[in-house]
Amino acid sequence: MKIVPVILCGGSGTRLWPMSRGGYPKQYLKLTGELTLVQQTARRLHDVEHVAAPIVVTNNEQRFLVAEQLRQIGVQPSAIVLEPAGRNTAPAIAVAAQLATRDGQDALLLVLPSDHVILNERVYAELVQAASAVAADGHLVTFGIEPTSAHTGYGYIRAGAALSSQSGAHAVDAFVEKPDAQTAERFLSDGGYYWNSGMFMLKASTYLAELTRHAPDIAETSALALDDAKCDNDFIRLDASAFMRCPNVSVDYAVMEKTDRAAVIAAADLGWNDIGSWSALAEIADTDDAGNAVIGDVLAEGVTNSYVRAEHRMVAAIGLDNVVIVETADAVLVAHRDRAQDVKKIVERLNASGRHESVTHRRVVRPWGSYEGIDQGDRFQVKRIVVNPAAQLSLQMHHHRAEHWIVVKGTAIVTNGDNEIILSENQSTYIPLGVTHRLRNPGRIPLELIEVQSGSYLGEDDIVRFEDTYGRVGNN
Structure with missing residues (x-):
C-alpha cells in the first residue's frame, strides 16, 4: 500500500519571534542547517520505501513560499491544499485522506508537521516502515518520543498492551495533557510514557471511518469543502463557506482520544525536537567550550551557556549567562533562556498595538521575488526589489504614490503606460501616480533595483492589479 505524506504547514510564527513571523513562520527558516525545516521534512522522506508525492496543507498567504521551497529541492507535491482559515489538524487530515483516496484506492497517510527537527534519519525511516505495517492492520498510529527529561511543554501518551x-x-x-513538573518526573520514573510528537501513520479509510463515528460534523464539512474546491494553477482552494463551518479541533481530541484503534510506536534515539522555543533550539545547537551556541557575526566576552544569533549586524555580548539573543533587520530579542517561552507575550503586545513586526520581516517574500525596506520618512520610502529570473510583477497602478526605479543589477523590461522600455544597470525610469505599469525580468540572473516611492500614502494596499501571473486580483 502506498504511503502518502501529508505535510501540515500552518503556524502563527509566535514561538521563535523575531525570526519567525505570522507571515513567515519557522518552517520556512534555515534554523538548523542549509535547508529550511519544511525542506528537511520533505527531503527525509527519500529514504522511506513506497512513498508517493506529498500532499501539502497550508494557507493562501504561504502558498508560494512552500511551493518555491519544495521546488528548490526537487519535490513536486501531488497537491497543495489551501485552507481559507486554520481549523486545526483533524479537518486538515480529513481533506488529505479524501484527496488521497480519490482514485478509488486506499492509502496510508504519513502525517507530518513541517517544523520539526529529526537528527537520526535512518531510525526515522525504520520507524515509518514499522508504523506502516501497524496502520495497514487498521490501527491509527501515533509516533511517541522516548522522553529524555521531565518536560512540561509536551503532551504525553501512556502505552498499554x-x-x-x-x-x-x-x-x-x-493521552495525557501537559503535566506539571512533579507529574512529569513521575512519568519519567514510571516509564511507559512518551512525548506526543504530533506525527501519525493512518490508513485513510480507517481515519475517515473513525472521524465519521466520533466527529461526523468534521467529516461532513471537510468533504463538502473539498467537493466544492476550486483549482487555482497549482493549488486547490477549499470552499470557504463549507470549511469555515468545520470545528477547530485537533486530531487527538476529535479521534485519537476516543477511538479504540489508537496505537503508539516509539523510538529512543530519533533525535526529535519540535523547536517550540529558542531554548529548545539552543539544546540541539553546536556549542563552544563556554556552552554558547553562536551563529553569525557575534563577539562574546565572558558569556556562558547562551544562544546568540546575528542575522544582519554584528552583535556584541559581555558578561552574560543563560540568555538568548536573536538579531534581525528590524527587531532584537534578549531573553533569559528560562523565559524564552514568554516571547509569545511580546508578539501579543505587538499585535495589540498593530505593529507589523509580528507579521512581516523588513524583507518580504513575494511569488516573483522579494522587496526590502531600506529607508522611509514623511511622504517617501526606499525599497530594494529583487525579481527572480523570468518572473514579473502584476500589471498595476497606484492612486496615491509615484515611483522611481533604478536598476543596479540585471536587465528589466518595464511597462510604463503605453510604452515598454528596456533598462540595464545604472539606468532608471519614473512611474507617475495613476499610470499603469509592470516590471519583468527577462534574464537568467536576478534583477535588482532600488525603488523610491513618493506620495501622500505609501501603504502596500494602495495597489490595483489588472493582470497577474499568480492569480492575485484587485488589491489582494
Whole structure:
C-alpha cells in the first residue's frame, strides 16, 4: 500500500519571534542547517520505501513560499491544499485522506508537521516502515518520543498492551495533557510514557471511518469543502463557506482520544525536537567550550551557556549567562533562556498595538521575488526589489504614490503606460501616480533595483492589479 505524506504547514510564527513571523513562520527558516525545516521534512522522506508525492496543507498567504521551497529541492507535491482559515489538524487530515483516496484506492497517510527537527534519519525511516505495517492492520498510529527529561511543554501518551512483538507498537492507554513538573518526573520514573510528537501513520479509510463515528460534523464539512474546491494553477482552494463551518479541533481530541484503534510506536534515539522555543533550539545547537551556541557575526566576552544569533549586524555580548539573543533587520530579542517561552507575550503586545513586526520581516517574500525596506520618512520610502529570473510583477497602478526605479543589477523590461522600455544597470525610469505599469525580468540572473516611492500614502494596499501571473486580483 502506498504511503502518502501529508505535510501540515500552518503556524502563527509566535514561538521563535523575531525570526519567525505570522507571515513567515519557522518552517520556512534555515534554523538548523542549509535547508529550511519544511525542506528537511520533505527531503527525509527519500529514504522511506513506497512513498508517493506529498500532499501539502497550508494557507493562501504561504502558498508560494512552500511551493518555491519544495521546488528548490526537487519535490513536486501531488497537491497543495489551501485552507481559507486554520481549523486545526483533524479537518486538515480529513481533506488529505479524501484527496488521497480519490482514485478509488486506499492509502496510508504519513502525517507530518513541517517544523520539526529529526537528527537520526535512518531510525526515522525504520520507524515509518514499522508504523506502516501497524496502520495497514487498521490501527491509527501515533509516533511517541522516548522522553529524555521531565518536560512540561509536551503532551504525553501512556502505552498499554503490546500489539506485536515485532512491530514494537502498543495500544494507547491514555493521552495525557501537559503535566506539571512533579507529574512529569513521575512519568519519567514510571516509564511507559512518551512525548506526543504530533506525527501519525493512518490508513485513510480507517481515519475517515473513525472521524465519521466520533466527529461526523468534521467529516461532513471537510468533504463538502473539498467537493466544492476550486483549482487555482497549482493549488486547490477549499470552499470557504463549507470549511469555515468545520470545528477547530485537533486530531487527538476529535479521534485519537476516543477511538479504540489508537496505537503508539516509539523510538529512543530519533533525535526529535519540535523547536517550540529558542531554548529548545539552543539544546540541539553546536556549542563552544563556554556552552554558547553562536551563529553569525557575534563577539562574546565572558558569556556562558547562551544562544546568540546575528542575522544582519554584528552583535556584541559581555558578561552574560543563560540568555538568548536573536538579531534581525528590524527587531532584537534578549531573553533569559528560562523565559524564552514568554516571547509569545511580546508578539501579543505587538499585535495589540498593530505593529507589523509580528507579521512581516523588513524583507518580504513575494511569488516573483522579494522587496526590502531600506529607508522611509514623511511622504517617501526606499525599497530594494529583487525579481527572480523570468518572473514579473502584476500589471498595476497606484492612486496615491509615484515611483522611481533604478536598476543596479540585471536587465528589466518595464511597462510604463503605453510604452515598454528596456533598462540595464545604472539606468532608471519614473512611474507617475495613476499610470499603469509592470516590471519583468527577462534574464537568467536576478534583477535588482532600488525603488523610491513618493506620495501622500505609501501603504502596500494602495495597489490595483489588472493582470497577474499568480492569480492575485484587485488589491489582494
